[in-house]
Amino acid sequence: xxxxxxxxxxxxxxxxxxxxxxxxxxxxxxxxxxxxxxxxxxxxxxxxxxxxxxxxxxxxxxxxxxxxxxxxxxxxxxxxxxxxxxxxxxxxxxxxxxxxxxxxxxxxxxxxxxxxxxxxxxxxxxxxxxxxxxxxxxxxxxxxxxxxxxxxxxxxxxxxxxxxxxxxxxxxxxxxxxxxxxxxxxxxxxxxxxxxxxxxxxxxxxxxxxxxxxxxxxxxxxxxxxxxxxxxxxxxxxxxxxxxxxxxxxxxxxxxxxxxxxxxxxxxxxxxxxxxxxxxxxxxxxxxxxxxxxxxxxxxxxxxxxxxxxxxxxxxxxxxxxxxx
Numbered sequence: 001x002x003x004x005x006x007x008x009x010x011x012x013x014x015x016x017x018x019x020x021x022x023x024x025x026x027x028x029x030x031x032x033x034x035x036x037x038x039x040x041x042x043x044x045x046x047x048x049x050x051x052x053x054x055x056x057x058x059x060x061x062x063x064x065x066x067x068x069x070x071x072x073x074x075x076x077x078x079x080x081x082x083x084x085x086x087x088x089x090x091x092x093x094x095x096x097x098x099x100x101x102x103x104x105x106x107x108x109x110x111x112x113x114x115x116x117x118x119x120x121x122x123x124x125x126x127x128x129x130x131x132x133x134x135x136x137x138x139x140x141x142x143x144x145x146x147x148x149x150x151x152x153x154x155x156x157x158x159x160x161x162x163x164x165x166x167x168x169x170x171x172x173x174x175x176x177x178x179x180x181x182x183x184x185x186x187x188x189x190x191x192x193x194x195x196x197x198x199x200x201x202x203x204x205x206x207x208x209x210x211x212x213x214x215x216x217x218x219x220x221x222x223x224x225x226x227x228x229x230x231x232x233x234x235x236x237x238x239x240x241x242x243x244x245x246x247x248x249x250x251x252x253x254x255x256x257x258x259x260x261x262x263x264x265x266x267x268x269x270x271x272x273x274x275x276x277x278x279x280x281x282x283x284x285x286x287x288x289x290x291x292x293x294x295x296x297x298x299x300x301x302x303x304x305x306x307x308x309x310x311x312x313x314x315x316x317x318x319x320x321x322x323x324x325x
Contacts, residue, residue: 023101225242230319240254280292
């Protein structure tokens with residue numbers, strides 16, 4: 001009887017943690033053995049696996065997974081495409097919170113070491129940033145707490161002055177947020193979730209605190225949309241990825257046909273007031289001006305959260321409905 005209970009106990013542990021074994025990072029295929037880049041394998045959630053890999057490779061390698069000739073780094077290392085010198089040194093996964101996939105990328109940019117942290121909602125594959133977890137009052141509160149800590153470090157001589165730039169990183173653990181003061185040994189600021197709860201956004205509460213439902217990050221930056229329509233009596237499947245949105249709604253938007261997966265960036269794009277507008281222009285050397293290249297996208301947000309509009313591919317226009325992926 002004892003052994004039977006013990007067996008049941010271990011089986012419960014195994015199945016309760018089985019998701020941890022289904023999700024891991026591996027080295028990208030086609031590597032030239034000089035540069036390193038991670039690929040997510042998530043056996044039980046292929047949609048999340050796809051979202052994370054599409055996001056990372058398009059952002060850093062400038063192509064979708066598997067869409068390269070010889071080497072996955074060929075575009076980002078091509079001086080005709082990218083002016084900067086990149087080295088992809090190493091990567092690792094930080095397993096600190098059960099709802100979060102945190103990936104650390106160690107690189108060199110023009111000879112200078114730099115580390116990037118990319119965070120994804122493990123439940124949906126959505127990318128998010130620290131600011132997404134806080135409401136307006138919370139972002140101000142966090143800024144004040146960090147400023148207070150820096151003042152203390154100045155007073156004890158660990159930071160030369162308030163004018164000195166202090167590099168920060170952070171760790172989202174199961175029950176607290178830890179602000180790490182880089183290049184200052186053993187200096188951190190620990191903020192328990194119990195203190196931060198009033199300052200979390202609705203999304204932050206849903207991600208970091210116990211919840212029976214899942215809500216999506218509301219901001220349109222760093223979002224996937226998948227569109228469906230009909231072209232010549234055939235179904236047309238199209239995807240876009242919206243990266244950061246800047247002042248006046250200026251955005252970087254990539255597009256691709258799902259069947260080809262050749263991502264191309266619109267030269268001009270905005271996301272503003274529930275409208276997405278993206279266009280391709282090229283320089284007419286004879287007219288000495290920008291002219292429209294007959295590739296455009298115009299979408300308006302519907303009451304149900306979907307986006308409806310027209311996609312121009314050359315001369316034809318297609319009606320599509322896009323949904324958040």
